Amino acid sequence: MLKRTFNVLHIFILLTILPLSLNAQQSDEEWYLGKTIIDIRFTGLDTVSSTELSGLVREYISQDFTDSLFYEIQSKLYALDYFELIIPSANKGDDAGNTVILEFDVKERPVISDIEFVGNERIRRGELLDTILLKKGDMINQTSIKLDESAILDLYLEKGFLDAVVKGEDTKDQESNTSTLVFTIEEGTQTKINEIEFVGNDKYVSDNTLKGQMSTKTQSIFNKGVFQENKLEEDKRAIEQYYHDRGYIDAEVYNVEKSIVTDEEKNINFLKITLYIKEGEQFTYGGIEFTGNKIYTTEELLEQVLQQVGKVYNESKFLADYQRISDLYYENGYIFNTISREEKRDEQNRTVSHVVTIVERDRAHIENIIIQGNEKTKDHVIFREIPLEVGDVFNKTKILQALNNLYNTQYFSVVEPQTFEGSAQGLMDLVINVEEGKTSDIIFGIAISGGDGFPISGQVSWSDRNFLGYGQTFGVETKFSPDSQDISVKFTEPRLFGLRWSGGVNLTYSHVSQDKIKRDNDGDGVPDNAPGTSIDDSIHEDYLMSYQSHNISAGVSTGYTWVTPVGRFGLSTGIQAGFKYLTYDADVYRPYSSSIRSNYGTWLPTDRWWTKASWDMRDIIYDPSKGFVLSETFTLAGTLPSSASEYIKSVSRFDVYFTLFDLPVSESFNFKSVLKFHTALSYLAQRPGGAPLNIEEDGFYADGMFLARGWSPVSGGQVLWDSNVELRFPIVKSILSFDIFLDAVGLWGTKDEFGDFFRQGNYGDIKFSLGAGLRLANPQFPFSLYLVKKFKYDETTGGIDWKPEAEYDTFGDSGLDLVISFGIDIYQ
Template sequence: MLNKRWTVFIILLILGTVSLSAQSADDWYVNKQIVDIRFTGLNTVSETELNGIVRSYISRKFTDSLSWEIQGKLYALEYFDLILPQVLPGDDNNNTVILEFQFKEKPVVNEIIFTGNNRIRKGELSDNILLTKGDLVNKSSIRLDAQSLQSLYVEKGFVDAEVTSNIEKNDEDNTVSVVFDIQEGTQTTIKEIRFVGNDTHVTSKTLMSLMTTKAQSLFNKGILMENELQEDVRLIETYYSDRGFIDAEVREINKDVVRDEEKEVNNLIITLVIYEGDPYTFGGVEFVGNSLYTTEELQSYITQNPAKVFNKTRFQFDYQNITDLYYENGYIYNTFSLEENRNDEDKTVSYTVNIVERDRAHIENIVIRGNDKTKEHVITRELSFEVGDVFSKTKVMEGVRNLYNTQYFSVVEPQTYPGSEDGLMDLVLDVEEGKTADIIFGLSFSGGQDFPLAGNIKWNDRNFMGTGRTLGVDTIFSPDSQSVSLQYSEPRLFDTKWGAGADLTYKHSSESQIYQDLNGDGVIDPYLDDEDFTNANEIVPTDYLMEYDTHYVSTGLNTGYTWYTGLGRWNLYSGIRGGVEYVEYDNEIYRPWSSSVRENYETWMYHDSIWLKGAWDTRDYVGSPSKGFILSQTTTIAGISSFSSKNYMKSVSRGEVNFTLFDIPTSDTFNLKSVLSIKSAFSYLAEKPWSSIAIDPQEDGFYADGMFVARGWYPESDGQSLWDNTITIKFPLIPNILAYDFFLDSVGLWKSKELLQQASLSDMKFSLGTGIRFDNPQFPIGIYLVKKFQFNENGSIDWNPEPDYVEFENGNLDLVISFGIDIY
């Protein structure tokens, strides 16, 4: 018997046929060429989608059966309640036709309502259905959503939950409200888990330790999640098979519900019926059909010894390595099959690996899909293979990693398809572009002593117009300092591995608390000599300090090259910078102690510097590494020309190592993950060996800002050397968006070479903290609670080293908000 839907469909086809037949008694339109197909009555459905269905019918000759065929495909979309066809003349002589379809669309979902849900929030229910506001009504999809909601309740222990759906129509605007009526029932909790059949070889305690599913207790809700229970079964069977019990299986899962009338709850007793079988030992592997690799070469991949207890997981790993040996070298069309050979008398199991060898596969085409913005050559230049090369899985995965490290893409998925003939294959890279244009608002440490914080607004596009180039504008502003910088970089100059960049910067700053020497004796006022200054702990009274304004215009050029090797990425960068600086102050009142400042008074003075950086990088992903390390050394020489007013050397040695502590899948979309990161950087300012010009740490030195370096501590500047160490345990909560961190900072800042030579543990500033970090370029903020401490000379610990600067006195804690987290 025909169901209602097909009955309506046949009636509509008959009506359509009558409508067409009524056009003319002689059926003038039959066998006339269709020159266009048009649609009317569309409000929600895209005309483009319908064009894709009917396009192939244009230029064909019209018949009634052809019209029915088109209507069948349109009805199959389940977008329409009614479709009325009409044939119109395509020209003045009626030699061609235009086919027009008038539609009555299905109602649009205006509202989704959940009723009866007391134990599961609305947001979680919405996440488990496909229906969304604005969809066209599809009754079969709504029924499936109702089943999905019922399954969600069953997974959470509501085994007798019922979900029904109802459609409430509003004829005035052709919309509906979809109501999911939920009868939650009583939640069932697991009271006990029992094991039957495991008395011989494995204890129930051992099996229970393997399971995620647990009985209700103080620390466990005891909710039955069917998917977790099935995963537990797999873990139990794997545990047995890795100890030689290759026939072991969980044969039955019995679930008995016991009603507790007093507490009005249902208790569940789960019984797992296990068949253990006998333990088998490994009898070895025989290879058949191999000629490309010798049997001895293949046997070297088998890591377990004959006559030992058989480990199935280990064997599967070895087998995978053997197939990968072929795939890595382009033999992707080879076929492999395993034959299990048992000796039930000796209780041994061996395997025969049958190999059908074929020619190597060469890449016929490389197809990029999903790159709406990024130019194709920007993607292909990151690949270490090209059309015509032998397929290599290792090179493909290396290319995928390179594409992720450009930080242009959030998803990169390689797929292989057969080529036009044997031995050829197509490699398709499906990419999903991430956001590369950022507008960043933040704060940074300006180095000033009156107002050390500076606002920062930065715009940059790391993939400008899809070319892989970076274009940006960076502004910094505070009462003491303002700057603007235009930046441009090309990571692949002329599509080579050479990169290049340039910037143009203007900066104005008001420098305060500057030393004076009014009498010109070369000693900082008001002291008589250097010893007198040192005995005063290098503290200068405010009345003897001065301020001045500087204007600085500079430009820089840089270039670099990256070598990709089996040991990681090796980077070599170099750059040069030149600029002019102008100093203003009232020379009738002030006389700076620094001779370089006096020489710069109302004069444009030239500065230049050159820098060189080398790095060894094995991190998996540059933006958010989970393993690998980086070592780098940067050396800067200021004063490369004889007329440069700045002369010094700077050295910055950095290291970082990352370890994944654990990475546990908890759902299809989330992994519980933790990464340990250890960083250390030592920076040093020194005189040039070939120059007698003294350095000025106050002007060119380092600082601990209290936000990125020595978090929570009061800012300190004028450092000739800085040692910055951090240990962080990271927990990504939402990948690339939100993370939770625990960290320990240890920072030392020394204002002279002599103080560095006398360095001790008591010089180090420690910060122990925890908090949330927004791991997102558009919102780079970390919010931490920090506990500062410092070691005294006698080895004891001072847990409140800066009592005047503590925000939470009861716990001696500081709230630290870091804007624009510094990345090594």
């Protein structure tokens, strides 16, 4: 405290005396007063950036010099806490002395060269370094040292070291202007709880029930039993709230005793906590009455009250009712109302009621909407997500909608609204504080699976969902394996003409080596097969062929989204057109498919038109905890003459999310579980009047990474049914989650096979995957790592085949597979 006082006096003396020394450097005449400042310069800088200082003082250039302005500049420089001493001087800006140049010669504070900890036996150095704010290379000052002392002390208190002492000191090297920062720690003895006892709860509530309300626990296998005073205070309030919600409105924890027994051998204090409770009598609810309400009738206000008269009084339910009454006014713009409550008791009949007094005022109109914290994102990108404008009546529901809209852009990690009174009665300012997240995504994905093809495939993509801060999406994506490679460039503008009308363009090139293609070398219109086999038998690989294809295409798309109280409704459409070139060894093979034959050695046009309708009720699109999404996508390919591909495709998708529980464990962590159900049915049909389907190329594909996780890749499906159930346990909100899932995927080569699945119960067609692992939910890097067990129904034995692809299992005899992928929504 003495040192702090000295520093303040030191600065005061400098600010008082230095102007005098400045005067003394010039003639006795105060020539610089009233002269225009044309530049402000700094000397003595080593660590501090001159750019930062120039930004601080730039506003004073071109102003006339005054003593008050001079004091203001020096005060700002000292407030940075970068300098031990600042010596100013005034120099003539021209020969006539009509302008002035201010120059500040500074002595910087020392820079930290090393950080040491002495006495830390129970907490490792790395954890202490993570706790403090000061790092090597930072400028050192006493304020920062004190803050870090407190941070270290708080860490020790959290771990039960109640008598810990921390002292930070710096040793300065004058020659190099650096300091070694040393924190000396006296850890003391750790305190752990070995017993919690209650006195006074003999009548209504058991000890175990009360312990269940507490976050403070005794030492056990599952709990460290560390004592924290602030947690105990929270526990006292939780116990009192438990009683108050059951009608015991006078219940209180009126005393807490703590007795300590020290184990000298283990150097641990064992703590016994005794809580003394006064329970009181149980009250019933007598109702609520209103005074001062004119805007809403008493009947309208009572519609917000859910607690029933005559039932046991519940304080939390009353507070929720009271909040709904306040929200009714608040949501309709009456934010300046004064609403108060008064409790009334009937001790004889043990009832409690409330009188709510309302002082009504005019609606609040928005005078200004102010955005703060956005460095990259342009203001108009944020404004378009806020369903309010200057002059509108304040509306809480629309503010909450704005928060969801802004979070769903995935541009921001924090969005916090604030309200302030405006310049006149009935006016208010709405301030939206945002903290920008990373919007550039670099995604790496690898699938490791069995099968006849190459066992590894991957994807690398880069995209920026907020390109240059204008809210546009620009990205480059490539998928690769020895059998196929493609690259695409995409650009999307989500708000054409300021509306929820999107537009996008893309350019794509792909190369595919397609094998297992049916051939018809004898030209009899029947696929070739081994002698003695029937048409229905599987074709031997010696009677199959392969080909190479190259595809170049460009596309345009557009869509509109309607945001309503019952969800987001979307309608979009697009056209993709290009050319396809196909080659194979024509001297050896003749494909069975006429469309493959016609595409041989020539570029044929390709085109497809698609449209999609969706209904989305998810709270957060990229990591939902509730809501659902329902969509239907219809694609028509081959409308141009001589098109290489002709088909009709339908993809129907439904996902629903439920939060099973959300239990607070600490101030920064909730134990939460989200259940997800997903199902999607995809169907490929021949276009009326079009060529036969080329299932091998245009059909559906279960890749073992997104669909049928862990299974060997399979292509050539006319019908795909993809379903799964996931149980998600977020570890770090919207960043990291532990997932347990069950996949069920069916891929059928013809619609008749799909029909047989339902008619004959061919459950062996379904590929099941049971797995668990970690998923990065962060949209910047949605990487997933799962351990998967494949299985399927064995129609021969009527049992479960737990090793359906034993020869391809990653971990051999265990039948387990490691699946590395990335969690993007393939049905978007």
